[in-house]
Amino acid sequence: MIKVLYFARLKESLNYSTEDMDLPVGVRTVAQLKDHLAKRGEAWANLFNSQHSIRAAINHALVENDAMIKNGDEVAFFPPVTGG
Amino acid sequence: MSVKVQTTDFDVGAEIVAMRLSSSHIGALVSFVGQVRDLNDGDSISSMFLEHYPGMTEKALSEIIAQAKTRWSIVDATIIHRVGELKPQDQIVLVLVASAHRQDAFSACEFMMDQLKTNAPFWKKEQTQNGFRWVEAKASDEAARQRW
Numbered sequence: 001m002i003k004v005l006y007f008a009r010l011k012e013s014l015n016y017s018t019e020d021m022d023l024p025v026g027v028r029t030v031a032q033l034k035d036h037l038a039k040r041g042e043a044w045a046n047l048f049n050s051q052h053s054i055r056a057a058i059n060h061a062l063v064e065n066d067a068m069i070k071n072g073d074e075v076a077f078f079p080p081v082t083g084g
Numbered sequence: 085m086s087v088k089v090q091t092t093d094f095d096v097g098a099e100i101v102a103m104r105l106s107s108s109h110i111g112a113l114v115s116f117v118g119q120v121r122d123l124n125d126g127d128s129i130s131s132m133f134l135e136h137y138p139g140m141t142e143k144a145l146s147e148i149i150a151q152a153k154t155r156w157s158i159v160d161a162t163i164i165h166r167v168g169e170l171k172p173q174d175q176i177v178l179v180l181v182a183s184a185h186r187q188d189a190f191s192a193c194e195f196m197m198d199q200l201k202t203n204a205p206f207w208k209k210e211q212t213q214n215g216f217r218w219v220e221a222k223a224s225d226e227a228a229r230q231r232w
Contacts, residue, residue, distance in 0.1 A: 005137070007135060007207060008135055008209070008218055009207075009218045057137070057140055057205070060137075060140035060143045061140075062144075062203060076137060076140070076205075078137070078205065078207065079207065079218070079221070080202075080220075080221030081202065081203065081204060081221065082201075082206065082207050082208045082218075082219045082220070082221050083134070083136075083165060083176075083177070083200060083201065083204045083206025083207070083208070084118050084165075084176065084177050084197060084200045084204070
């Protein structure tokens with residue numbers, strides 16, 4: 001199982017803030033998880049098909065698209081940050 | 085070194101006094117305060133909401149301080165970032181650095197702000213006369229981060 005969190009514009013567009021899910025078969029990287037989520041529907045596809053504009057973190061650390069995901073991980077997806 | 089993420093306001097003067105007197109070997113303190121601007125992209129801003137990622141936010145800010153410490157000689161550093169609902173002229177963020185000499189403090193402070201703008205998980209939503217919109221990340225912020 002992994003925990004997936006969505007923030008900001010993603011959370012609003014998808015109407016999802018967090019979910020627990022089984023790590024899908026064949027999904028090992030962030031890019032593969034994005035592809036998997038894009039298949040859920042139009043809103044998901046619109047956000048996750050543009051791979052570069054959605055950032056990811058695994059267990060509270062920013063990662064690139066090729067980062068590996070394992071069971072027990074907390075994966076977060078969010079737009080580029082705008083703090084400060 | 086201190087990192088705080090909070091909804092409540094902070095007192096810059098009090099933070100400076102606390103840091104100034106807390107350690108030895110301090111000859112220079114540099115502070116940056118970011119506040120909510122009433123104008124963005126040509127629109128009047130009536131309020132702003134700061135969303136964040138509890139847990140990762142504190143960790144990211146601590147890492148930014150740690151990175152600065154490897155590059156400059158820093159005696160102490162504090163980052164305070166507010167979240168939640170804010171109004172124009174409200175303070176958003178404080179980056180405060182103390183060092184023996186001023187060059188380290190100036191450079192470390194600017195470096196930490198440039199890192200914070202691109203790596204710390206906060207997202208701003210502003211309210212204009214036309215409704216709410218999420219603030220977009222700027223290419224200039226990424227450029228500022230990369231020059232270090």
